[in-house]
Amino acid sequence: MIIYCNLMPARFNGYTVGPVILIRPSKRGDAGLLAHEKVHVAQFWRTLGIGPLLSLFIPSLRLQYEVEAYRKQLEFNPGSALYFAGFISTKYGLSISVTDALKLLL
Numbered sequence: 001m002i003i004y005c006n007l008m009p010a011r012f013n014g015y016t017v018g019p020v021i022l023i024r025p026s027k028r029g030d031a032g033l034l035a036h037e038k039v040h041v042a043q044f045w046r047t048l049g050i051g052p053l054l055s056l057f058i059p060s061l062r063l064q065y066e067v068e069a070y071r072k073q074l075e076f077n078p079g080s081a082l083y084f085a086g087f088i089s090t091k092y093g094l095s096i097s098v099t100d101a102l103k104l105l106l
Protein backbone atom coordinates (compact mmCIF):
# COMPACT_ATOMS: atom_id res chain seq x y z
CA MET A 1 0.00 0.00 0.00
CA ILE A 2 1.34 3.42 -0.95
CA ILE A 3 0.12 6.60 0.71
CA TYR A 4 1.18 10.00 -0.59
CA CYS A 5 1.48 12.28 2.41
CA ASN A 6 3.95 14.27 4.49
CA LEU A 7 3.48 12.28 7.70
CA MET A 8 7.09 11.20 8.17
CA PRO A 9 10.31 12.49 9.69
CA ALA A 10 11.35 15.72 7.95
CA ARG A 11 14.70 14.26 6.86
CA PHE A 12 13.05 11.63 4.62
CA ASN A 13 11.09 11.77 1.36
CA GLY A 14 9.77 8.26 1.80
CA TYR A 15 9.15 6.08 4.81
CA THR A 16 7.95 2.55 5.28
CA VAL A 17 5.97 1.32 8.24
CA GLY A 18 5.58 -2.44 7.98
CA PRO A 19 3.96 -3.06 4.59
CA VAL A 20 2.80 0.55 4.19
CA ILE A 21 4.88 2.97 2.11
CA LEU A 22 4.60 6.71 2.70
CA ILE A 23 5.86 8.99 -0.09
CA ARG A 24 5.86 12.78 -0.04
CA PRO A 25 3.44 14.10 -2.67
CA SER A 26 6.29 16.13 -4.17
CA LYS A 27 8.14 12.84 -4.83
CA ARG A 28 5.28 11.07 -6.58
CA GLY A 29 6.71 9.46 -9.71
CA ASP A 30 10.21 9.02 -8.24
CA ALA A 31 10.65 5.39 -9.31
CA GLY A 32 13.95 5.02 -7.47
CA LEU A 33 12.52 6.22 -4.18
CA LEU A 34 9.55 3.90 -4.55
CA ALA A 35 11.87 0.97 -5.35
CA HIS A 36 13.90 1.82 -2.22
CA GLU A 37 10.80 1.72 -0.04
CA LYS A 38 9.60 -1.51 -1.67
CA VAL A 39 12.88 -3.12 -0.56
CA HIS A 40 11.92 -2.22 3.01
CA VAL A 41 8.51 -3.83 2.52
CA ALA A 42 10.27 -6.98 1.25
CA GLN A 43 12.53 -6.89 4.33
CA PHE A 44 9.41 -6.69 6.46
CA TRP A 45 7.77 -9.71 4.85
CA ARG A 46 10.85 -11.93 4.63
CA THR A 47 11.45 -11.51 8.37
CA LEU A 48 7.78 -11.78 9.29
CA GLY A 49 7.87 -8.18 10.44
CA ILE A 50 10.67 -8.62 12.93
CA GLY A 51 13.64 -7.32 10.91
CA PRO A 52 12.59 -3.69 10.52
CA LEU A 53 11.61 -3.56 14.19
CA LEU A 54 14.99 -4.95 15.24
CA SER A 55 16.76 -2.53 12.92
CA LEU A 56 15.50 0.33 15.07
CA PHE A 57 17.70 -1.00 17.88
CA ILE A 58 20.56 -2.68 16.00
CA PRO A 59 22.58 -0.16 13.96
CA SER A 60 24.41 -2.84 11.94
CA LEU A 61 21.08 -4.28 10.80
CA ARG A 62 19.78 -0.79 9.98
CA LEU A 63 22.91 -0.23 7.89
CA GLN A 64 22.47 -3.55 6.11
CA TYR A 65 18.84 -2.75 5.28
CA GLU A 66 19.59 0.76 4.04
CA VAL A 67 22.50 -0.39 1.90
CA GLU A 68 20.24 -2.99 0.29
CA ALA A 69 17.54 -0.37 -0.35
CA TYR A 70 19.94 2.27 -1.71
CA ARG A 71 21.58 -0.30 -4.00
CA LYS A 72 18.16 -0.88 -5.53
CA GLN A 73 17.58 2.87 -5.78
CA LEU A 74 20.94 3.22 -7.53
CA GLU A 75 19.61 1.07 -10.35
CA PHE A 76 17.23 3.95 -11.09
CA ASN A 77 19.67 6.76 -10.27
CA PRO A 78 23.09 5.35 -11.21
CA GLY A 79 24.93 8.63 -10.74
CA SER A 80 23.75 9.14 -7.16
CA ALA A 81 26.02 6.81 -5.19
CA LEU A 82 27.86 9.61 -3.41
CA TYR A 83 24.58 11.41 -2.69
CA PHE A 84 23.07 8.24 -1.21
CA ALA A 85 26.24 7.52 0.76
CA GLY A 86 25.81 10.94 2.31
CA PHE A 87 22.27 10.02 3.34
CA ILE A 88 23.43 6.77 4.92
CA SER A 89 26.16 8.60 6.78
CA THR A 90 23.94 11.36 8.17
CA LYS A 91 20.24 10.38 8.32
CA TYR A 92 20.07 7.04 10.12
CA GLY A 93 21.98 7.51 13.34
CA LEU A 94 24.80 5.33 12.05
CA SER A 95 28.45 5.81 12.83
CA ILE A 96 29.73 5.49 9.30
CA SER A 97 31.64 7.90 7.11
CA VAL A 98 30.46 8.88 3.65
CA THR A 99 33.52 7.10 2.23
CA ASP A 100 32.74 3.83 4.01
CA ALA A 101 29.06 4.06 3.06
CA LEU A 102 30.08 4.62 -0.54
CA LYS A 103 32.23 1.47 -0.45
CA LEU A 104 29.20 -0.52 0.71
CA LEU A 105 27.03 0.84 -2.09
CA LEU A 106 29.47 0.11 -4.92
Ligand SMILES: [Zn+2]
Pocket: 036, 040, 065, 066, 069
Ligand atom coordinates in the same frame (compact mmCIF):
# COMPACT_ATOMS: atom_id res chain seq x y z
ZN1 LIG B 1 15.52 3.23 3.55
